[in-house]
Amino acid sequence: MKGTASHGKKSGKKNFVFCRRCGKRTFHVRKKKCSSCGYGASPRMRKYSWQVN
Numbered sequence: 048m049k050g051t052a053s054h055g056k057k058s059g060k061k062n063f064v065f066c067r068r069c070g071k072r073t074f075h076v077r078k079k080k081c082s083s084c085g086y087g088a089s090p091r092m093r094k095y096s097w098q099v100n
């Protein structure tokens with residue numbers, strides 16, 4: 048290995064894939080839920096009162 052080889056163990060497992068609803072890479076594969084829009088968990092968009100758009 049040469050240069051910055053080990054930046055932690057950030058290789059191998061990937062838990063997040065692209066969400067088909069919001070388009071971000073925030074859909075958790077194992078949880079089957081998007082952490083951005085809530086796709087998979089609820090039919091409605093993930094929304095919080097403290098959320099500022």
Ligand SMILES: [Zn+2]
Binds near residue numbers: 066067070073081082
């Ligand atoms: Zn999403």
